[in-house]
Amino acid sequence: MAKPNFTPIVAALPQTVPFVGPEALQRRSGITMRARIGANESGFGPSPAVKAAIAEAAGDVWKYPDPDVFDLRATVAAHVGVTAGEISIGEGIDGLMSVLVRMFISPGEIVVTSAGAYPTFNYHVVGYGGQLRFVPYKDDHEHLEALLDEVRRTNARMVYLANPDNPMGTWWPAEAVNAFIAALPESCLFVLDEAYGETAPAGTLPPLDAGRPNVLRLRTFSKAYGLAGIRCGYAIGDADLIGGFDRVRNHFGVSRLSQLAAGIALEDQAYLDQAVASIHRANDRIAAIAADNGLSAIPTATNFVAVDCGRDGAYALRVLEELGQLGIFVRKPMAPGLDRCIRVSAAPDREMDLFAEALPTALRKAHGAG
Amino acid sequence: MAKPNFTPIVAALPQTVPFVGPEALQRRSGITMRARIGANESGFGPSPAVKAAIAEAAGDVWKYPDPDVFDLRATVAAHVGVTAGEISIGEGIDGLMSVLVRMFISPGEIVVTSAGAYPTFNYHVVGYGGQLRFVPYKDDHEHLEALLDEVRRTNARMVYLANPDNPMGTWWPAEAVNAFIAALPESCLFVLDEAYGETAPAGTLPPLDAGRPNVLRLRTFSKAYGLAGIRCGYAIGDADLIGGFDRVRNHFGVSRLSQLAAGIALEDQAYLDQAVASIHRANDRIAAIAADNGLSAIPTATNFVAVDCGRDGAYALRVLEELGQLGIFVRKPMAPGLDRCIRVSAAPDREMDLFAEALPTALRKAHGAG
Numbered sequence: 156m157a158k159p160n161f162t163p164i165v166a167a168l169p170q171t172v173p174f175v176g177p178e179a180l181q182r183r184s185g186i187t188m189r190a191r192i193g194a195n196e197s198g199f200g201p202s203p204a205v206k207a208a209i210a211e212a213a214g215d216v217w218k219y220p221d222p223d224v225f226d227l228r229a230t231v232a233a234h235v236g237v238t239a240g241e242i243s244i245g246e247g248i249d250g251l252m253s254v255l256v257r258m259f260i261s262p263g264e265i266v267v268t269s270a271g272a273y274p275t276f277n278y279h280v281v282g283y284g285g286q287l288r289f290v291p292y293k294d295d296h297e298h299l300e301a302l303l304d305e306v307r308r309t310n311a312r313m314v315y316l317a318n319p320d321n322p323m324g325t326w327w328p329a330e331a332v333n334a335f336i337a338a339l340p341e342s343c344l345f346v347l348d349e350a351y352g353e354t355a356p357a358g359t360l361p362p363l364d365a366g367r368p369n370v371l372r373l374r375t376f377s378k379a380y381g382l383a384g385i386r387c388g389y390a391i392g393d394a395d396l397i398g399g400f401d402r403v404r405n406h407f408g409v410s411r412l413s414q415l416a417a418g419i420a421l422e423d424q425a426y427l428d429q430a431v432a433s434i435h436r437a438n439d440r441i442a443a444i445a446a447d448n449g450l451s452a453i454p455t456a457t458n459f460v461a462v463d464c465g466r467d468g469a470y471a472l473r474v475l476e477e478l479g480q481l482g483i484f485v486r487k488p489m490a491p492g493l494d495r496c497i498r499v500s501a502a503p504d505r506e507m508d509l510f511a512e513a514l515p516t517a518l519r520k521a522h523g524a525g
Numbered sequence: 526m527a528k529p530n531f532t533p534i535v536a537a538l539p540q541t542v543p544f545v546g547p548e549a550l551q552r553r554s555g556i557t558m559r560a561r562i563g564a565n566e567s568g569f570g571p572s573p574a575v576k577a578a579i580a581e582a583a584g585d586v587w588k589y590p591d592p593d594v595f596d597l598r599a600t601v602a603a604h605v606g607v608t609a610g611e612i613s614i615g616e617g618i619d620g621l622m623s624v625l626v627r628m629f630i631s632p633g634e635i636v637v638t639s640a641g642a643y644p645t646f647n648y649h650v651v652g653y654g655g656q657l658r659f660v661p662y663k664d665d666h667e668h669l670e671a672l673l674d675e676v677r678r679t680n681a682r683m684v685y686l687a688n689p690d691n692p693m694g695t696w697w698p699a700e701a702v703n704a705f706i707a708a709l710p711e712s713c714l715f716v717l718d719e720a721y722g723e724t725a726p727a728g729t730l731p732p733l734d735a736g737r738p739n740v741l742r743l744r745t746f747s748k749a750y751g752l753a754g755i756r757c758g759y760a761i762g763d764a765d766l767i768g769g770f771d772r773v774r775n776h777f778g779v780s781r782l783s784q785l786a787a788g789i790a791l792e793d794q795a796y797l798d799q800a801v802a803s804i805h806r807a808n809d810r811i812a813a814i815a816a817d818n819g820l821s822a823i824p825t826a827t828n829f830v831a832v833d834c835g836r837d838g839a840y841a842l843r844v845l846e847e848l849g850q851l852g853i854f855v856r857k858p859m860a861p862g863l864d865r866c867i868r869v870s871a872a873p874d875r876e877m878d879l880f881a882e883a884l885p886t887a888l889r890k891a892h893g894a895g
Contacts, residue, residue, distance in 0.1 A: 179591070207583075217566050246775055249777050
């Protein structure tokens with residue numbers, strides 16, 4: 156029997172899951188993941204004030220969330236030092252990316268990113284019929300000059316950069332990003348993903364008064380704030396561009412408890428400082444574990460460490476798989492050049508101990524199988 | 526300074542909020558809404574098991590939700606009697622609507638709905654460049670025959686029906702809906718919104734084995750389940766169509782606590798039965814309050830009652846505004862013919878008492894101002 160047709164754009168797309176979750180890995184393998192250190196979640200968890208507020212508000216879930224996200228926008232705006240009209244809240248950075256690609260990219264238009272950068276951004280670009288152009292990393296950094304050249308060469312409508320970077324953990328100082336912004340054609344939207352901004356060294360995030368309206372900056376509660384489960388992120392930018400979100404977004408997309416939790420998390424900066432210190436200690440621990448096994452860790456500004464396994468991508472993949480067999484969930488970069496690494500998330504001592512215990516076995520087995 | 530351009534579709538759209546929330550009304554008026562009976566939320570709240578589970582899982586919010594929504598899909602599938610591949614979960618019915626319009630409607634294609642039916646559906650159709658065609662209600666019911674005629678006349682790609690209906694609360698028996706499905710061209714996707722299915726009389730929801738793949742049915746935890754705040758709904762349909770959601774959806778859109786809460790709510794059918802009984806009693810109470818004031822209530826299959834104010838739309842709007850002045854939040858249909866009504870949500874006695882107390886004053890003031 157005939158079925159309604161998908162649009163030509165959707166008909167050409169595969170079914171996919173941008174990231175296979177640890178739950179899916181467990182279902183497939185039957186192996187319980189004892190250490191969940193693959194998704195750059197924060198096992199240090201959210202502020203105790205957030206947990207208490209969620210528990211207390213559980214009875215309020217019969218009420219719709221505020222579609223204006225008024226209170227949280229005000230809290231975020233005050234925190235970053237802009238007006239509420241320069242903030243839009245969405246279902247995580249992923250949700251914001253879907254909307255912003257929809258706002259700016261017509262089918263066939265060109266979007267520039269780095270080969271091996273955030274796959275969900277690519278998923279949304281392709282999902283709206285955009286044409287991706289990829290630039291290789293250089294020395295494990297996203298290559299600013301090459302990105303700029305590619306934007307100019309292709310007359311791209313949008314360019315993506317994560318600073319600090321995922322999956323490598325590297326970063327550019329604010330001056331380099333500012334120079335990139337200054338050189339970028341004004342007609343090209345710069346999507347600056349600062350998901351890992353809270354863990355970066357001082358001087359990494361450019362000030363918000365860049366004087367250029369073609370920059371949208373994305374931040375999230377999923378990483379240092381320890382709230383990946385609530386699906387809440389925000390975009391900061393020029394009020395006209397931010398206003399565009401209200402033309403097409405799902406106004407009721409961010410749950411009531413999520414709006415509440417994010418606001419309370421933002422107000423507990425003392426806890427954030429403590430969490431960031433814990434993350435930095437755990438990153439050092441990952442680097443030490445790597446060194447104990449003859450591997451090197453790439454310096455990081457994020458809540459994870461890319462560990463260079465010292466051989467090719469196939470070998471690093473075997474290391475990842477052997478870790479999985481031992482119940483250690485990690486992920487890895489897949490792009491050529493980056494794929495020699497596995498990516499390990501900062502976590503409390505219990506998980507770090509399990510990783511330290513499992514890594515020698517995983518390396519031995521991966522080596523033996525090679 | 527030049528700014529990046531929106532796409533032509535987005536550039537033509539206004540900034541909007543499909544429903545102004547009671548929070549926004551309070552912010553504007555300074556009047557505290559004492560009775561929240563305008564958004565068809567369920568003040569009877571969710572199952573106590575849901576509240577307990579949320580409180581208990583508050584510490585888990587550092588983990589991403591499962592992007593496959595595996596457990597909840599399995600629970601929903603078992604509950605409605607289909608396979609998990611015939612279920613997609615989204616950020617409420619609103620979120621599902623955005624994705625399904627995107628899946629099927631290319632710019633310029635025609636979508637048929639009723640004048641005065643769910644505005645968020647229209648918002649998403651227009652948001653993807655679809656062309657809406659409206660059919661008037663007949664005797665406060667969505668007009669099946671006219672919808673079908675309009676689909677045929679315009680060669681529409683999609684048609685929308687809510688059964689039971691919002692905002693009037695009326696309904697068609699399953700046989701009438703089945704006849705509609707049988708007569709519909711197979712190339713036209715039928716979006717059957719069953720948000721209010723749980724409160725409808727037996728024999729309202731057609732069986733799921735309609736034998737036609739061009740039907741997507743939408744259900745939600747926002748109404749009888751008392752979980753509007755979690756933003757979780759589901760689509761039921763042909764596996765190929767449902768698979769289309771995985772081509773473009775935001776896989777991490779539904780929060781971890783929301784997936785948990787929805788599953789537990791579904792498993793507590795005893796509580797649902799009790800909530801539905803409370804809703805039916807409250808609906809009767811609204812009808813009685815209306816009658817006490819010389820007004821008539823339109824028979825309802827939902828968790829709200831459309832109260833016919835007996836005069837024109839301008840008068841009913843004044844009644845709504847006067848109720849708002851008294852801290853009673855209700856909404857109303859706006860389409861010609863339907864707009865003589867206000868729409869009052871079923872709620873616990875406290876809210877019903879406040880409504881009973883306020884209505885005579887509101888009517889008197891609205892009458893005096895007319």
